[in-house]
Amino acid sequence: MSIRHYLLRNRDVRNIDQIDVYEAHEGYVALRQTLKEYQPDELVAMVKKSGLRGRGGAGFPTGMKWGFLPNDGRTRYLVVNSDEAEPGTFKDRELIEENPHQLVEGIIISSYATRASEAYIYCRGEFRRGAEQLRRAVQEAYDHGYLGKHILGTEFSLDLKVYRGAGAYICGEESALLESLEGKRGNPRLKPPFPAVAGLYGGPTVVNNVETICNLPPLVTYGPEWYTSMGTEKSPGLKIMSVSGRVRRPGNYEIPLATPLRTLIEEYAGGPIPGRTIKAVIPGGSSVPLLMPNQLDTPLDYESVIKAGSMLGSGGCIVLDDQVCIVGATARLVRFYREESCGKCTPCREGTYWMTDVLERVEHGMGQNSDLDLLSDVADNIAGKCFCPLGDASLGVLVSALKHFRHEFEAHVAGHGCPMGARLYDTVNH
Amino acid sequence: MKPEWQVWAKEAKEEFPRANSALMPLLHRIQLEEGWLSDATIADVAQLMGLPVQYVESVVSFYSLFHQQPMGKKVVHVCVGLSCALAGSDELMHHLEQRLGIKEGQSTADGAYTLLEAECLAACDKAPVAQVNLRYVGPVSPDDATQLLSEEVTS
Ligand SMILES: Cc1cc2nc3c(=O)[nH]c(=O)nc-3n(C[C@H](O)[C@H](O)[C@H](O)COP(=O)(O)O)c2cc1C
Ligand code: SF4
Ligand code: FES
Numbered sequence: 001m002s003i004r005h006y007l008l009r010n011r012d013v014r015n016i017d018q019i020d021v022y023e024a025h026e027g028y029v030a031l032r033q034t035l036k037e038y039q040p041d042e043l044v045a046m047v048k049k050s051g052l053r054g055r056g057g058a059g060f061p062t063g064m065k066w067g068f069l070p071n072d073g074r075t076r077y078l079v080v081n082s083d084e085a086e087p088g089t090f091k092d093r094e095l096i097e098e099n100p101h102q103l104v105e106g107i108i109i110s111s112y113a114t115r116a117s118e119a120y121i122y123c124r125g126e127f128r129r130g131a132e133q134l135r136r137a138v139q140e141a142y143d144h145g146y147l148g149k150h151i152l153g154t155e156f157s158l159d160l161k162v163y164r165g166a167g168a169y170i171c172g173e174e175s176a177l178l179e180s181l182e183g184k185r186g187n188p189r190l191k192p193p194f195p196a197v198a199g200l201y202g203g204p205t206v207v208n209n210v211e212t213i214c215n216l217p218p219l220v221t222y223g224p225e226w227y228t229s230m231g232t233e234k235s236p237g238l239k240i241m242s243v244s245g246r247v248r249r250p251g252n253y254e255i256p257l258a259t260p261l262r263t264l265i266e267e268y269a270g271g272p273i274p275g276r277t278i279k280a281v282i283p284g285g286s287s288v289p290l291l292m293p294n295q296l297d298t299p300l301d302y303e304s305v306i307k308a309g310s311m312l313g314s315g316g317c318i319v320l321d322d323q324v325c326i327v328g329a330t331a332r333l334v335r336f337y338r339e340e341s342c343g344k345c346t347p348c349r350e351g352t353y354w355m356t357d358v359l360e361r362v363e364h365g366m367g368q369n370s371d372l373d374l375l376s377d378v379a380d381n382i383a384g385k386c387f388c389p390l391g392d393a394s395l396g397v398l399v400s401a402l403k404h405f406r407h408e409f410e411a412h413v414a415g416h417g418c419p420m421g422a423r424l425y426d427t428v429n430h
Numbered sequence: 431m432k433p434e435w436q437v438w439a440k441e442a443k444e445e446f447p448r449a450n451s452a453l454m455p456l457l458h459r460i461q462l463e464e465g466w467l468s469d470a471t472i473a474d475v476a477q478l479m480g481l482p483v484q485y486v487e488s489v490v491s492f493y494s495l496f497h498q499q500p501m502g503k504k505v506v507h508v509c510v511g512l513s514c515a516l517a518g519s520d521e522l523m524h525h526l527e528q529r530l531g532i533k534e535g536q537s538t539a540d541g542a543y544t545l546l547e548a549e550c551l552a553a554c555d556k557a558p559v560a561q562v563n564l565r566y567v568g569p570v571s572p573d574d575a576t577q578l579l580s581e582e583v584t585s
Contacts, residue, residue: 087511087550125495126507126551128564161445164458166493169549183450185492201448244513244554251555286512286550316554318513332512336549342492 005254006238007214010099017133019140022101028146030217034109035154038220043113047216050224051236055091056081056172056209057285057314059235059302066114068196069204077205078116079181079195080107080213082123082130083165083172087286087336088316091240091252092210096123096130100137104160106213108146109220111158114206118159122177125166134162169340173388174207176342187344188388211240231257235301239315243269246276246321255300262296265319276321280404284313286333287393289400290320309400325418326405330398331359337394348391351382355398362409365417372409376402431474435460439478453479453489457496466497495564502537502544504583507561511550517557518572523547525575543579 010016010025019027034043048063069076080103084092096103103121111119123131138160141147149157163181165171171180175189178200199205215237219227227237235257241264244250248270255264261283265271272278280290283300288311291298298308305312320329338352355378361367379399382391402409411419438459442452456475461467467475467490476483490496508514508523523534526545530538537544551566553559559568562583570578 084552085550088513088554089550090552090554093552124552125493126548126561126564128561129566163446163451164454166454166458167495168493180454181451182448183446183453183489185489242554244557245516250513250557318554320516324516329512329516332510332515336511339549 006218007095007102007211007240008252008254010102011094016099017097017101017137019101019137019144022099026221027101028105028144030220031105031108031146032152034112034220035152035156038113040113040115043109043220046224047113047219050219050227051234052212052215052219052227053235053237053302054209055211055215055239055315057086057287059312062208062212065196065208066206068194069114069206070197072204074203075118076114076116077200077203078107078111078114078119079174079178079200079205079207080119080121080210081172081174081177081207082121082127082134082210083169083177084124084127084210084314085169085172085340086314086316087333088242088244088282088318089285089314090242090244091315093127093130094252095210095214095240096127097133100133101141102214102217103134103210104137104141104146106216107160108141108151108158109216110206110208110213111160112156113216116206117157119161120181120200121160121162122171122181123162123164125164125168131162131164138162168342169336170342170388170390173390176388177207178205185342187342188390190387232299232301232303234303235312239300239312241268241300241315241317243317243319245317245319246273246278246324247271247319248273258299258301258304260296261291261298261300261317264300264317265296269319272319272321276323278319279322279324280320280326280401282316282318282320282397284311285316286318286336286397287311288313288396290397290404292404311396323420325363325420326401326408327359327363327412328418330401331356331363333397334359334394337390341390341394342388345387345391347382348386348388348394351378351391352394354378355394359398362412363418365412365415367409367413369410369413371413372402372406431477432463435474435478439475450479450481453481453486454493457486457490461496465501465503466499468498500537500541502542504542504562504579504581505544505546505564506578507546507548507551507564508534509549509551509553509557509559509561510547511554513550513554514558517569519558521572522558522560522570522575522578525572526578529575529579 015021052062053059168186170176171186176186180186195205253268335356338356343349442456446452476486556568
């Protein structure tokens, strides 16, 4: 199998994070071409034509999002979401730590297309090296005339700033992110209005994921036809999948969309640990329902994964094998949402506490049969009743685990503990 | 209040002039020097930003990386996310607690270490992963706990 990489194509180039090395590998050529050959509206049209969809989780068409900006002469902002914290997802970290100039170039091109004059990178607080890499890359770009006034001698000017979060998953949600960027607590805002109309400082704002924006330089270089030649009609192009859990080669892999899940796990990630079999897969980050072993042929494009009952989400693929206790794994993920609930609305704040309590009690053999119905009941009272999508996100794995592995929950109750005697980690493995 | 904080506040406001966007950059910078944000520091920052103390306090308390207790010289975050748990992060945490003689959330009496849980650190390919002063170290198998503690890191 030959693996073709685009956004990750330079991952083995030494010092690609330095501007001269980046330039020596065609860096900033796409930007030069953009400013010379394209009007902003032509670029928006090209992105629409490419079918590029947001890689932050929801898969919203990027060109369409850009088209929502009102034409009212106000200052426009581009905000890049680098708050990556969805368990199982680690692609944006690699993109910013290893090749920050690719993102910076993508931001300049995207700002030109959307006529934004100020851009911000909201960088997760834990990404200390990532923020340092970005700051240095931004400074180098200023020094080389790619940022600031009259970029490359044109009429286009752009300021780009790096802003650090301080530890809060909810700040990945775009409206909470904007609150945080304005120096407030990261509570989500009521929508509408959407950021396109009233975003940062009340101005028209585009919020895009790091990976989304990193697609821009190659899109300009190779054209929209290159993008639509991969994937499906509705899900064209490439996606970086982060594979972790019980596989031989965890890592980031860039796949043409619609690549089967089995290919990703077996061929890219080296398959399960020898002697083990796959029990379930979380294909798109901790918020999405489980896929079962008989669904491994599911093509990884947005529509096919939804049809299989899950979501492609952020592309964080966590593989669980036959030694993993589903109850323990579910408890661990739901606990994450309890920790990260911002507390603004009751169903999420109280519900995630309650579900975690019950799950941990069942996991440790102190559960009752009625606890399983209690879990479903609490889940029902969260579903669709929360202020922002985090509440619903806490249910994806839980509800599907209760559906596919109810017997394991029941066995924990009947046997007063884990029938496999399993801890999440077993020493045999290492 | 240290004299340089006024300079830092000015610089933060120059870089982020709108709304209260200078607040978090200033808090980060001061915490990097001080190790944590005491009530007195928070009051100073409020004054520098022209904001009510309660407002700054409410922002600080929202974010897990702003510390309102003194921290050890080395702050060790152990990821307890699912992929890390599958690779032994609970055992790693347990070993660290034993080595240091403290529980998660505490600091050693000599002020050398603070041990904290982290949610998924977006480095699941390096599971089980830890950060020392927000620098990644990983994979760290539970048996390598001692080595993790002697890791050389910039503050
Ligand atoms: C709880 C929650 C967390 C999120 N975290 C992230 C994140 O870390 N990174 C990201 O790009 N998008 C995240 N999103 C999605 C953003 O709200 C937003 O849709 C996205 O940044 C838009 O970019 P895109 O269109 O390029 O995908 C999150 C959404 C929710 C509800
Ligand atoms: S659903 Fe949860 S995270 Fe979202 S606003 Fe409500 S409490 Fe906050
Ligand atoms: S679960 Fe530990 S880094 Fe993701």
